[in-house]
Amino acid sequence: MENSYLIETRDLVKTYPMGEHTIVALDKVNLKFEKAEFTGLVGPSGSGKTTLLNIIGSLDSPTSGSAVVMGRKVEGLSHKQASALRNHHIGFIFQTFNLLPVYTVFENVEFPLLLLDYSAAERRKMTMVALDWVGLADRTRSKPAQLSGGQSQRVAIARAVVKKPALILADEPTANLDAENSHHILQTMERLNRDLGTTFVFATHDEKVIDYLRRKITLFDGAVAKDERMEPQRPGGEKR
Amino acid sequence: MIKFLFKGLMRDRSRSLFPILTVVIGVMLTVFIYNWINGAQFNFIDSNARFNTGHVKIMSRAYAREADQVPNDLALIGVQSLVDKLQEEYPDMIWTPRIRFGGLLDIPDAEGETREQGPVMGMAVDLLSAGSNEPGIFKLEEALVRGRVPQRAAEILISEDFARRLKVQPGDTATLISVTMQGSMAVANFTVAGTIRFGVEAMDRGAMIADIADIRAALDMEDAAGEILGFFGDFMYRDPQASQITTRFNAAHGDDPDEFVPVMDTLLHQAGMTDLMAMLKMFSGLVLVVFIAVMSLVLWNAGLMGSLRRYGEIGVRLALGETKTHIYRSLIWESLMIGVLGSLIGTAVGLAESYYLQAHGLNIGFMMKNASLFISNVLRAKVSPVSYVIGFIPGLAATFLGSSVSGTGIYRRQTSRLMKELES
Structure with a gap:
């Protein structure tokens, strides 16, 4: 480990060529994330939230500057090393769930473990634990098409946490859910953050998500406009 | 992992049914045509031997x-x-x-x-x-x-x-x-x-x-x-043995210039049989090559269509940390499963048809009115041990080639675009 932070970005810059122009998606972003944070990247569309999430998730590399995730410099990773980092240490939750439609709930959650060469018995045990965390242990044989949006996202969360990653990146995880399901999902993620010590980083503009955050980083035009620690505003005024 | 892939294949008919049908048809035709040519070859040899040339x-x-x-x-x-x-x-x-x-x-x-x-x-x-x-x-x-x-x-x-x-x-x-x-x-x-x-x-x-x-x-x-x-x-008829006997017999009379000295010849060296057998062998090979080529093209296309349909799934797998090479290999494994399954079914159907034609034959007497060849009017297929495995050559080769080519698209996928792609 090069430092004690889970994630650290130094003068992170990401630009994209657009015809004769260059779009600056991230402009000298300096951020540090500690273990077990529950942090949101907020800001308007085009502010660089997803780009930052991409780089932290080793899906993309910076144009300049550095992003160190769990001691590994993202910009220096080969495709295989980046895959290994995601495979072992990072979980993803998407806005549109992205479950594999032909597989059952159990098989969807089991899939990341198949890539990690766990034995069948270990996979079964870990999968059932993950489904139990999200309250879907009784829906193991259901197919994604038989689930509601909230249930699908809970399966996606179980898939992200089943390998007990240090970091979960969630891109607009509640965008396709109604208020009740959003709260349910967020409570589930908050509980996993608390019980497992998993770091959650969200990209969102959803106020419901923001209410749960303990740290809110506001991005504007690719730069950090504000970085604030906050007390979560639980629904009904409950404080953490 | 293979079990996991197999389950996916069996449950997703759009991914398995068309490729399996393609392989079944190709393999069935290969087995059937191979047995048919084999039968024709046997027929040529047997009829000629009995009525004309001996061994x-x-x-x-x-x-x-x-x-x-x-x-x-x-x-x-x-x-x-x-x-x-x-x-x-x-x-x-x-x-x-x-x-x-x-x-x-x-x-x-x-x-x-x-x-x-x-x-x-x-x-x-x-x-x-x-x-x-x-x-x-x-x-x-x-x-x-x-x-x-x-x-x-x-x-x-x-x-x-x-x-x-x-x-x-x-x-x-x-x-x-x-x-x-x-x-x-x-x-x-x-x-x-x-x-x-x-x-x-x-x-x-x-x-x-x-x-x-x-x-x-x-x-x-x-x-x-x-x-x-x-x-x-x-x-x-066994040509190597027949040649051996012929060589030995002719060697004993080779020096005798007498016009009436006995000379021996093998079946294949009489009545243009060598050319005929070479032609049949070439047809057998041609059938294999044609079916491998046609099926590869069809399966390549099916693989490309499958990649489009499974764009989201492959994106998720990349995001979850599966390497492109691992996904590429899994696509080839899937295609080989399709190849094995299709080849098994195609071989079974092809053999059933061949056994039927081996028993009943097809009368081509109307085509042989002026024929001087010693060939039976009833052409029969002939099933041999090779018939049980011949279909697997195009079945597996075509699925392997098809998926190998179509699967290379995975290497053009950019992980930096995954988030956007998976949100759409």
Whole structure:
């Protein structure tokens, strides 16, 4: 480990060529994330939230500057090393769930473990634990098409946490859910953050998500406009 | 992982049904056509061996040069001692002398005047000796249409179609008008014992089968024969063994410049059989190549369509940390599963069709009206041990090639765009 932070970005810059122009998606972003944070990247569309999430998730590399995730410099990773980092240490939750439609709930959650060469018995045990965390242990044989949006996202969360990653990146995880399901999902993620010590980083503009955050980083035009620690505003005024 | 992939394949019909059907059809056709060609090849060899060439054939050097003309004046003499010697030197082979002859078959009326007459292609073989193999080689009992197989001297069989044309019944008298070995006119009376149909157009047009002793007497060919045919005991032709015997036999007579010295030839070196067999082998190979190429193209296209349909799934797998190479390999594994499954089903269907055609055959007599080839009118498929595995070559090769090419698209996928792609 090069430092004690889970994630650290130094003068992170990401630009994209657009015809004769260059779009600056991230402009000298300096951020540090500690273990077990529950942090949101907020800001308007085009502010660089997803780009930052991409780089932290080793899906993309910076144009300049550095992003160190769990001691590994993202910009220096080969495709295989980046895959290994995601495979072992990072979980993803998407806005549109992205479950594999032909597989059952159990098989969807089991899939990341198949890539990690766990034995069948270990996979079964870990999968059932993950489904139990999200309250879907009784829906193991259901197919994604038989689930509601909230249930699908809970399966996606179980898939992200089943390998007990240090970091979960969630891109607009509640965008396709109604208020009740959003709260349910967020409570589930908050509980996993608390019980497992998993770091959650969200990209969102959803106020419901923001209410749960303990740290809110506001991005504007690719730069950090504000970085604030906050007390979560639980629904009904409950404080953490 | 393989079990996981297999489950996905079986549950997603759009991913498995069309490729499996493609492989099933291709493999089925491959197996069927292979067996069909195999059957045709066997048919060519078997019919030619039985009626014309034997597995090896001995003729005089002069006769061999003009064998198409059936030059009985150049026939072998001292045949019995030669056959005895052959039996001694090659005890596992069956040796049998034959005389082929041409002539006119004259059917007299009650007054002995010509009622009907027609050209005949005759074959004199040993029909009456105890333990003779010729009735079995010609499958006379199976070929018999009316009457019976000759049991006495001067009895003959003629082909059924020829008999109908000449309005001959079993029991009628027929007169052969031909030429003796010395070139003078030969006339001999026979009784038609029965009629036959071999299912070989070249034989059924106007054939006459007579005992060799009768024809020797009629054509003045005492202890002579146009040719001596040799057969392997199991009647299965083996070219390397036949070549070995031929080389050994010819080596013993190679230095003798006599025109009437006996020379031996293998089945494949007679009547253009080598070219025919090479052509059939080339067709077999061509069938495989064509099916591999066509199926590969279809499966490549199916793989591309599948990649589009599974764009989201592959994106998620990349995001979850599966490497592109691992996904590429899994796509190939999936295609090989499809290949194995399709090949199994295709082989089973192809074999079922082949076994049916092996038992019942397909009559192509209408295409053989003027054929001079000794080939059965009923073409049958022939299933061999290779038939059980031949379909797996195009089945697996095509699925492998198809998915190998279409799967390379995975390497063009940019992980930096995954988030956006997976949100859409």
